[in-house]
Amino acid sequence: xxxxxxxxxxxxxxxxxxxxxxxxxxxxxxxxxxxxxxxxxxxxxxxxxxxxxxxxxxxxxxxxxxxxxxxxxxxxxxxxxxxxxxxxxxxxxxxxxxxxxxxxxxxxxxxxxxxxxxxxxxxxxxxxxxxxxxxxxxxxxxxxxxxxxxxxxxxxxxxxxxxxxxxxxxxxxxxxxxxx
Amino acid sequence: xxxxxxxxxxxxxxxxxxxxxxxxxxxxxxxxxxxxxxxxxxxxxxxxxxxxxxxxxxxxxxxxxxxxxxxxxxxxxxxxxxxxxxxxxxxxxxxxxxxxxxxxxxxxxxxxxxxxxxxxxxxxxxxxxxxxxxxxxxxxxxxxxxxxxxxxxxxxxxxxxxxxxxxxxxxxxxxxxxxxxxxxxxxxxxxxxxxxxxxxxxxxxxxxxxxxxxxxxxxxxxxxxx
Numbered sequence: 416x417x418x419x420x421x422x423x424x425x426x427x428x429x430x431x432x433x434x435x436x437x438x439x440x441x442x443x444x445x446x447x448x449x450x451x452x453x454x455x456x457x458x459x460x461x462x463x464x465x466x467x468x469x470x471x472x473x474x475x476x477x478x479x480x481x482x483x484x485x486x487x488x489x490x491x492x493x494x495x496x497x498x499x500x501x502x503x504x505x506x507x508x509x510x511x512x513x514x515x516x517x518x519x520x521x522x523x524x525x526x527x528x529x530x531x532x533x534x535x536x537x538x539x540x541x542x543x544x545x546x547x548x549x550x551x552x553x554x555x556x557x558x559x560x561x562x563x564x565x566x567x568x569x570x571x572x573x574x575x576x577x578x579x580x581x582x583x584x585x586x587x588x589x590x591x592x593x594x595x
Numbered sequence: 596x597x598x599x600x601x602x603x604x605x606x607x608x609x610x611x612x613x614x615x616x617x618x619x620x621x622x623x624x625x626x627x628x629x630x631x632x633x634x635x636x637x638x639x640x641x642x643x644x645x646x647x648x649x650x651x652x653x654x655x656x657x658x659x660x661x662x663x664x665x666x667x668x669x670x671x672x673x674x675x676x677x678x679x680x681x682x683x684x685x686x687x688x689x690x691x692x693x694x695x696x697x698x699x700x701x702x703x704x705x706x707x708x709x710x711x712x713x714x715x716x717x718x719x720x721x722x723x724x725x726x727x728x729x730x731x732x733x734x735x736x737x738x739x740x741x742x743x744x745x746x747x748x749x750x751x752x753x754x755x756x757x758x759x760x761x762x763x764x765x766x767x768x769x770x771x772x773x774x775x776x777x778x779x780x781x782x783x784x785x786x787x788x789x790x791x792x793x794x795x796x797x798x799x800x801x802x803x804x805x806x807x808x809x810x811x812x813x814x815x816x817x818x819x820x821x
Contacts, residue, residue: 434671441663442743446655449662454653466658470666484640489647496650500615537648557614558646564616582616586607593645 417443422487429477437474444488445470448495455499455559465502469495500561542592550585557582609638613646660717660725711821716793718816726814729793736785738767740776746795746813747772753795753813754802759787769802770795791818
């Protein structure tokens with residue numbers, strides 16, 4: 416089992432050009448990052464290409480990790496998530512493909528993931544439960560599907576400004592809840 | 596509404612930024628503000644920590660073995676470099692007697708790097724999960740095995756086999772768990788290594804009683820010249 420400290424040390428060594436540390440970090444974290452990428456992209460070959468690019472970013476940005484103040488897994492997963500979202504955005508502008516958007520996985524986790532989730536519920540899950548269900552779905556969907564205000568407005572069939580107001584209010588409520 | 600439209604007064608900006616719902620122009624503006632404000636940077640970090648928990652429910656998925664090779668090739672110009680981490684003593688242990696090893700250790704207190712292998716083998720299970728990495732060194736006609744995690748089933752062992760094209764598997768012995776091992780190949784196999792296949796099978800403790808694999812073949816890999 417690789418601990419948070421282990422991963423932090425590997426990232427620090429990578430910043431110094433240590434390739435063995437990179438190999439070890441890959442072994443320890445690639446399955447999680449691949450799971451996240453696959454979940455967001457919902458396409459195996461795209462996710463495989465993305466995972467390559469993600470780890471190249473991780474190697475190249477290892478020296479910036481310290482400054483972010485993130486925990487190591489947050490830093491890694493955020494890089495993976497943002498990269499996957501960028502791909503989704505590019506997909507949308509390239510094709511304007513409504514079919515692809517419709518085919519994106521639902522924000523709710525699958526059955527096997529739900530089983531894991533029940534034991535790993537984080538503070539944010541509890542706080543999302545306090546929002547109206549639609550609003551909670553919008554927040555999850557923005558994070559896990561890369562939905563923009565325009566996507567969410569279309570999905571919930573409300574005007575763009577209404578969506579903005581919804582989401583901002585939800586985020587403020589979330590912030591209050593998370594700081595309790 | 597109008598107050599919420601003014602980005603500087605919008606207290607949810609950091610969260611919107613982390614979610615990625617902002618328009619590109621807003622993002623640029625926000626990033627500029629972030630440079631100037633440590634508070635804003637701290638808020639972003641905090642939201643990242645919170646939102647990342649939404650991925651807790653996502654189960655890990657083992658990526659196919661080829662991905663690491665592609666990354667390594669792109670970053671370092673060579674497909675495989677893991678053998679550099681193997682210690683000199685460990686690489687000696689298979690081929691040399693203990694006495695010879697002692698002499699050599701005295702002679703070379705500084706560990707010498709092993710040369711790059713002639714060929715590598717990614718021994719992967721049917722679902723593409725990488726089980727074992729193997730390097731072949733033609734100079735010494737040896738392989739180094741480098742397990743990627745637990746291999747054997749409960750109360751069983753794994754045995755390594757070399758299969759030359761069209762021939763019966765030749766046992767290279769039972770593999771220890773979680774340990775790199777150096778295995779000298781029979782000289783007769785030297786010419787058959789490239790183009791051959793390495794596989795591990797599930798066997799009773801002590802290894803196959805028959806000299807041929809008796810249990811499930813757990814993982815297979817082609818010998819790939821570097």
